[in-house]
Each structure stands twice: as C-alpha cells, then as structure tokens.
Amino acid sequence: MRSLVVLFIVAVVVAGLYYAWPRFEGESPVVTAPERIALGAAGAEVEIGFADAGTGLRSVSAVLRVGAPASADTAANPSADTPDQAAGEAGGDAAKEIPLHAQTWSGSTLDGPLIAVHEEVARVALDPRAMGLPEGASTLVLRARDWSWSGLGDGNTTEVVVPVVVDTRPPRLSIETGLTYVRRGGAAVVRYRVDADAERSGVRVGEAWFPGFAESTDGRVAVFAIPVDAAPDPRIEVVAIDAVGNESTARFDARLQERTIPEITIPLFDGFLERVAVPLGQAAGLSESTPLATFQRVNSELRARNEATIADAIGAPTAPQWDGVFEQMRNSKVTSEFAEIRHYVVGGERVSRARHYGFDLASTAHAPITASNGGTVIFAGDNGIYGTLVMIDHGLGVTTLYGHLSSLAVAVGDRVEKGQTLGRSGATGLAGGDHLHFAVLVGRTYVDPVEWWDAKWLEEHVTERLR
Ligand SMILES: [Zn+2]
The missing domain is CATH 2.70.70.10 (Glucose Permease (Domain IIA))
Structure with a gap:
C-alpha cells in the first residue's frame, strides 16, 4: 500500500515535470533586422522579425534613440521591453526616444500565453524629417521577451541594437557644359562635377537614363540622347545620387530640335x-x-x-x-x-x-x-x-x-x-x-546613325x- 502511494507521487512528479519542463525552456527569442540602417532624406521602411519557437512571444518592441550612437551602454535597461518603460527609465529624457512598435500578448505567468504567437513581423517607417532626426548616428533598439519560466518568470529576453546613420544632404553637382543643341533621336555630351558622396550620376531625359563616365575623381562626362518617342518637351537634367538615395538635379541649357518622323x-x-x-x-x-x-x-x-x-x-x-x-x-x-x-x-x-x-x-x-x-x-x-x-x-x-x-x-x-x-x-x-x-x-x-557618320557633327x- 505504501509503495503504491510512493508510485503515485512519483507519477505525479514525473507528469508535472513533463508538463512544466518545456515552460523552463532557455531558448531566447530571435530578432531579425538589418545590421545597419542608412537613411537618406526620403527615409526607409525597415522590416523587423521577432520569433520564438518555444513558449512563444510575450512582448516585443522597437524604439529609436534619437541622436544616440549605438554603443555598449545604449541599452540602459535590458528588462524594459515596452517603450513607456524604456522612455521612463532613460532619465526623463523621453523626447530622445521614439517608440516605433510595441506589442504584448495576453496570458499569465503560470499558464503561459492565451494563444501562443511564435512570429511577429513589424514594418516601421523611418522618416528623418518627420522624426526630427539629426545628421549622423541614431540607434534602433529591438527587444523581445517570451513566456518561459526561466529568469524567475521574466522569460528569455533578446535585445538587438541596430546603428542608424542619417545623411539627408544631397551630393554636390555642378555643370560644366554650356548651350547644347540636341535633335529628337539625336545625341549630345555634357560634362559635370560631383563630390565623392555621389555614388552614381548621369543624365535623365524623361524615363531614359544615361549614366556618366568618371574621367577623374570628381569629373564626369555623359553622352545622352533624346529618345525618338520622348514627350514633346522632355525634362533634360543631370542627376547625382548618393548611397542613401539623396538626389541632386541640375538643369542645363539643352535645346531640343524637333524633327518629323516618317x-x-x-x-x-x-x-x-x-x-x-x-x-x-x-x-x-x-x-x-x-x-x-x-x-x-x-x-x-x-x-x-x-x-x-x-x-x-x-x-x-x-x-x-x-x-x-x-x-x-x-x-x-x-x-x-x-x-x-x-x-x-x-x-x-x-x-x-x-x-x-x-x-x-x-x-x-x-x-x-x-x-x-x-x-x-x-x-x-x-x-x-x-x-x-x-x-x-x-x-x-x-x-x-x-x-x-x-x-x-x-x-x-x-x-x-x-x-x-x-x-x-x-x-x-x-x-x-x-x-x-x-x-x-x-x-x-x-x-x-547619321550623326555618328557625320565627321563635322x-x-x-x-x-x-x-x-
Ligand atoms: Zn532594319
């Protein structure tokens, strides 16, 4: 009889452990985001993935620390995983943090989530002008917490810190070519200068793009053309674009000579x-x-x-x-x-x-x-x-x-x-x-081709x- 009781207790303990063991899982949530974010004046949409294969996600957040470079002490309080907490604990300097995304899921520490959510994708829009971001470094802090009993019931926490670099200044661009005549269906040449910031440059005529050739560090030359089917008075401009998409445009005195098409x-x-x-x-x-x-x-x-x-x-x-x-x-x-x-x-x-x-x-x-x-x-x-x-x-x-x-x-x-x-x-x-x-x-x-066959032209x- 006594041994039956012992057996029963052992069975209960084993069953309890069997039930509880997964709730002690030590697997931290996974946060996926770009390693580094470079923002031009136009801003960008960033996709952030939060995942937890074990007990599921309990809360996730994305907070932008304005003007703060990403460093070891960026994460003031790793356990603060709602924007309010994070902002509150940043020493009253709430204006410097912008909550971008926050989500918590219902449940209880004892029973776990009401419905286990294993994946969450957030798309956050980063707009330097609207957010008042300064040029240079800011930091995106991403946090996720799961329903595990580990950490004395706090769950496993993951924090990912993404450096954000803001550059809203368009590249410098100056035209060196004067009055240029170009026929519809014909070609012409323009020379211009750009600064080192310009990643690509060229001439844009309506939808058509004519990339420039680098003759020197800053000197560029582009052969461009007016497509036969271009709009009646197409916009002809030199364009320089930097690595984060900031664009400078410059018009020059290009005069289009129309022609009749047979x-x-x-x-x-x-x-x-x-x-x-x-x-x-x-x-x-x-x-x-x-x-x-x-x-x-x-x-x-x-x-x-x-x-x-x-x-x-x-x-x-x-x-x-x-x-x-x-x-x-x-x-x-x-x-x-x-x-x-x-x-x-x-x-x-x-x-x-x-x-x-x-x-x-x-x-x-x-x-x-x-x-x-x-x-x-x-x-x-x-x-x-x-x-x-x-x-x-x-x-x-x-x-x-x-x-x-x-x-x-x-x-x-x-x-x-x-x-x-x-x-x-x-x-x-x-x-x-x-x-x-x-x-x-x-x-x-x-x-x-007539132009290219013509020595004088x-x-x-x-x-x-x-x-
Ligand atoms: Zn033919």
Whole structure:
C-alpha cells in the first residue's frame, strides 16, 4: 500500500515535470533586422522579425534613440521591453526616444500565453524629417521577451541594437557644359562635377537614363540622347545620387530640335509570312493558327524579347574606344531610315505596327560587314527578329549593332578595330532579303546613325566636348 502511494507521487512528479519542463525552456527569442540602417532624406521602411519557437512571444518592441550612437551602454535597461518603460527609465529624457512598435500578448505567468504567437513581423517607417532626426548616428533598439519560466518568470529576453546613420544632404553637382543643341533621336555630351558622396550620376531625359563616365575623381562626362518617342518637351537634367538615395538635379541649357518622323506602310505577302515569320514564331514558341497571327506575335512579343536581350548586353560606360568618325557600310544603298513608323498591311488593312530603330543598308549578297569603329564585341549570336547579331561597345555608352548576318567572324569579348570584318550580310531573322540592319545606341536608347557618320557633327557635338 505504501509503495503504491510512493508510485503515485512519483507519477505525479514525473507528469508535472513533463508538463512544466518545456515552460523552463532557455531558448531566447530571435530578432531579425538589418545590421545597419542608412537613411537618406526620403527615409526607409525597415522590416523587423521577432520569433520564438518555444513558449512563444510575450512582448516585443522597437524604439529609436534619437541622436544616440549605438554603443555598449545604449541599452540602459535590458528588462524594459515596452517603450513607456524604456522612455521612463532613460532619465526623463523621453523626447530622445521614439517608440516605433510595441506589442504584448495576453496570458499569465503560470499558464503561459492565451494563444501562443511564435512570429511577429513589424514594418516601421523611418522618416528623418518627420522624426526630427539629426545628421549622423541614431540607434534602433529591438527587444523581445517570451513566456518561459526561466529568469524567475521574466522569460528569455533578446535585445538587438541596430546603428542608424542619417545623411539627408544631397551630393554636390555642378555643370560644366554650356548651350547644347540636341535633335529628337539625336545625341549630345555634357560634362559635370560631383563630390565623392555621389555614388552614381548621369543624365535623365524623361524615363531614359544615361549614366556618366568618371574621367577623374570628381569629373564626369555623359553622352545622352533624346529618345525618338520622348514627350514633346522632355525634362533634360543631370542627376547625382548618393548611397542613401539623396538626389541632386541640375538643369542645363539643352535645346531640343524637333524633327518629323516618317510613317510608311509595308504590304505583307503570304510567301514572306510563311517563309520568314512562321519559323521565327515556331522557334520562339509563339505559333498561332495562321501565318499572319504568328507574324503579329513575332512583331510584338518576340521583338520586345529581343530588345530586352539587346538592353541586357549593354553595360556601364567605359573609356572611349572609338577613333574618329563612324563608318557606314561600304558601297551600300540605304533602303530604310531611322525612326520611321512602319504599318504592316494585308489587303489594305493595318495588321501590325513597329518603329524602325536603325538603318537598312543593302549591298551584294553575303557582303563583308565591318566594324563601324573601334570597340569591344558585347554580343555575337542569334537574337530572334535580328537574326545573327553583332553588338560593339565603343565606350562612353555608345554601341553599334549589326543584324541579319549570315555568318560571324567575331566572338564576345573580342577587341575590334574600325573596318575589321565582323561577318557577312544575310537575311536571318525578320528580313525579306539580304541586307544589314545597322543601329546606334546611346545607353539603351536608339539614336540616328547619321550623326555618328557625320565627321563635322561628331567633331562639334562630341569630340570637341570630350577634350
Ligand atoms: Zn532594319
């Protein structure tokens, strides 16, 4: 009988321990946050994660200590995990602390949480101006406490201290170039200076971006262009941006010269659709029930994909690699000009539309295609409607493009001289016959090759301004 009682007591104790043991867990909550926060004038939204795999979260908080650098004594009282407590214990200096987030969950020390919450995500907006943050250091203090009985019932506590650096001053920027004329679809050059704070800079024309090239510590030069389809009076400005997104802009005297854009109609014939468009559509997975429908997808969807491939091949501007005027394909006849809008017509009805961003140059079949100027090959291979395509980077963000080739004589990475053979002309891609599709890009914007073929224009608008 006595042994039964002992057995019963042992059973109760074991059951009690079995129940209570998890409540003594010593696993601290996990707080995830950026290691360091850099704030520009625009501020930032910061995501903070609080997690506790054991008994669950009891309380979490995020407090900003204004103007206080993150140091060992930042955490005045690690056990204070509500903003009120933290502020109260900071010696009455409540104005220096901004509570950003606080959450507590119901429950009792004995029974634990009403409902165990194991994860909480807080998104806090840090706005230096609205919060009156000074330039330089502040500190974000993050705390989390769980429902464990450890710490004499206080639970496990985690505190994470994140240094915050505020820099709302935009970089210095000054323009060195005077009056500049630039045609719609044409290019121009601007020189400017920035301070060391500027992480990136360039020219912005509406949506288009033309990164500058660093000639010296503070000297920058940018070749920029007015996209053919830019707004009627586009904003043309030099922009400098620092590491935390503070932006300086400067206008300069750039005058846009408008031009009229020709529109042409191109009749589509069954033979072309079946022989050219259908295989391209099949290869690209864009086949439709009729050759015309396939052509329509090729001319819009495949074209867009191919333009993205071209844009992706273009990198940051390097030092100029060209020498003198750009050469037009020898003994070639111009069959189509820059920027014309093409309406494709079947039986008098417009079925598709595209802008022609280059020049079509025709010579004899399989004519040698040569580099328009010195540079580095950045693309050599198939690109859908462009067929076999070569792209050459000439430096300062200037690229030339050679499409519809029948053969290749260069590979990506090759340095080429002006006049060096790149391959032979052909009719690969969306081409009705053997010709070269030649284009010039500044940044990722197509420009009129005529300017780059013109020695006088190049000297006055580019070369002189680079000296
Ligand atoms: Zn073309």
